[in-house]
Amino acid sequence: MARKALWKRSDKFAFGAWTVMNAGGDPFGEATRPQLSGPDAVRGLGERDVYGFEFHDNDLVPIGTPPRRRDAILREVRKIMGSTGIKATAGTTNLFSHRVFKDGAFTSHDPKVRAYAVQKAMAGIDLAAELGAGVYIFWGGREGAEVDVAKDPVEALKRFREAMNFLCAYVLDQGYKMVFSIEPKPNEPRSDMYLATAGHALAFIATLDHPDMAGVNPELAHVKMAGLNVVHEVAQPLEAGKLVDIHLNAQKPLRFDQDMSFGADNPKEALLVVKLLSDYGYAGTKAFDCHPYRTEADPWDFVERNMTAYKLLEAKVDRVNSDARLVAMLEELTGADDAGLGDVLLSYSRKNAAKLRGMKFDPAKLAERRLLYERIDQRLTEILLGAE
Ligand SMILES: [Mn+2]
Known part of the structure; x- marks a missing residue:
C-alpha cells in the first residue's frame, strides 16, 4: 500500500501467526501461495509495526520436533522479537489438527487422549511463558459432537472443567504470570461445539476452581456464524471484567467459517465494536484472526488492511462521539x-x-x-x- 501507515505499536494490534501462515488451502482446494514458516510469519508482522503475535504451539514447533531443534527455533523467534520489537502476546495449543483429536481433546472418551491433550497444553504453556505471553487461549476446536447420543454433554463439560482446573493449578504452581482465555465457537469443525458463545464460556468459567484466572476472547465471526449479535458478544465479557483478548474479523451470517478481514462484511457493525472497545477503555491486545483471500499471492496486503480498517473506524468513532x-x-x-x-x-x-x-x-x-x-x-x- 502506498498510503502512510495509520497504526502504531501503541495501538496494541496483534495477529495470529497462523493467519499469515494460511496458504490458501480450503476443504475443496489446495494451497495457493507459499507456506510461511512460524519465524518468517513473526518477522513479517514485526517488520510491519504489529505490536504482537499469537501462536499455536505447532505454529512454531511442529509435533515431534526434537528438544534441541525446539530450542533453536525459540532462539530464532526471540532474536526476531528483539530485532523487530514484536511481542508474543498470546499462546494456545493446537488440539484439533492431529487425527488423535478427531473426537475431542479435553472431552475425548479416551482417558489417554485427554491426558495427552493436557500434557500437550502444559508444554504449550511452557513455550508461551518462555516467550513472555500473558494470555493463553483455549479454543476447543474438536470439543463437540456429531452424535449426541454417543457423547454425554454433561460428562463432556465435566471433563473440560477437569482439564482447565488441572492447567490453572499448573500455571500457579509454575509461578507463570498468565491468564487463560476461552474462545467460544458454535460449530465447525464439529457439527456442534461446547461453549458456543461468550455467555456459555462465562457461565463455565464461574464453575472453575480459579475463576479469576480465566476470561474470554470472543471472535466476531464465530458468533455471526450462529446469526447472533457481535456487539453483544463482546459487551457481555467486557461488562463482566472478563474481556482478556478479542479476535477481530468478519463473516456473513449463518455460513461456513469465512474468516474475512475486519470490516469486510458489515462496516457499521465493525464500527460499533470499535466504539465499544474505545468507549470503555479496553486496554488488552486487539488481535486479528482471519486470513487473506485465497486469491492473494502473499498475506501482507491483508495484514495492512485489517489495521488500517480499525484505525479508520476509530477515527469515525471520534466523529460519532462528537457529532x-x-x-x-x-x-x-x-x-x-x-x-x-x-x-x-x-x-x-x-x-x-x-x-x-x-x-x-x-x-x-x-x-x-x-x-x-x-x-x-x-x-x-x-x-x-x-x-x-
Ligand atoms: Mn480465533
Whole structure:
C-alpha cells in the first residue's frame, strides 16, 4: 500500500501467526501461495509495526520436533522479537489438527487422549511463558459432537472443567504470570461445539476452581456464524471484567467459517465494536484472526488492511462521539426524567418496595415519549458514509 501507515505499536494490534501462515488451502482446494514458516510469519508482522503475535504451539514447533531443534527455533523467534520489537502476546495449543483429536481433546472418551491433550497444553504453556505471553487461549476446536447420543454433554463439560482446573493449578504452581482465555465457537469443525458463545464460556468459567484466572476472547465471526449479535458478544465479557483478548474479523451470517478481514462484511457493525472497545477503555491486545483471500499471492496486503480498517473506524468513532446532532438525539433518548423516583429502583428494601407499590404511573402517557431511532441510525449511517 502506498498510503502512510495509520497504526502504531501503541495501538496494541496483534495477529495470529497462523493467519499469515494460511496458504490458501480450503476443504475443496489446495494451497495457493507459499507456506510461511512460524519465524518468517513473526518477522513479517514485526517488520510491519504489529505490536504482537499469537501462536499455536505447532505454529512454531511442529509435533515431534526434537528438544534441541525446539530450542533453536525459540532462539530464532526471540532474536526476531528483539530485532523487530514484536511481542508474543498470546499462546494456545493446537488440539484439533492431529487425527488423535478427531473426537475431542479435553472431552475425548479416551482417558489417554485427554491426558495427552493436557500434557500437550502444559508444554504449550511452557513455550508461551518462555516467550513472555500473558494470555493463553483455549479454543476447543474438536470439543463437540456429531452424535449426541454417543457423547454425554454433561460428562463432556465435566471433563473440560477437569482439564482447565488441572492447567490453572499448573500455571500457579509454575509461578507463570498468565491468564487463560476461552474462545467460544458454535460449530465447525464439529457439527456442534461446547461453549458456543461468550455467555456459555462465562457461565463455565464461574464453575472453575480459579475463576479469576480465566476470561474470554470472543471472535466476531464465530458468533455471526450462529446469526447472533457481535456487539453483544463482546459487551457481555467486557461488562463482566472478563474481556482478556478479542479476535477481530468478519463473516456473513449463518455460513461456513469465512474468516474475512475486519470490516469486510458489515462496516457499521465493525464500527460499533470499535466504539465499544474505545468507549470503555479496553486496554488488552486487539488481535486479528482471519486470513487473506485465497486469491492473494502473499498475506501482507491483508495484514495492512485489517489495521488500517480499525484505525479508520476509530477515527469515525471520534466523529460519532462528537457529532452534535447525534449526541443531542442520544441525550434525548437516554435522558428520561426520573424526578420523583429517588433511589427506588437502585436497590431493594421493604421501604423501597412499599414506595414503588404506592407510585402512580400513566402507561399511555409514558408510551407517548418520542424515540428517535430512525434518525439516530440514519445519522450514524451518514457519518459512516462520510456525509456532512
Ligand atoms: Mn480465533
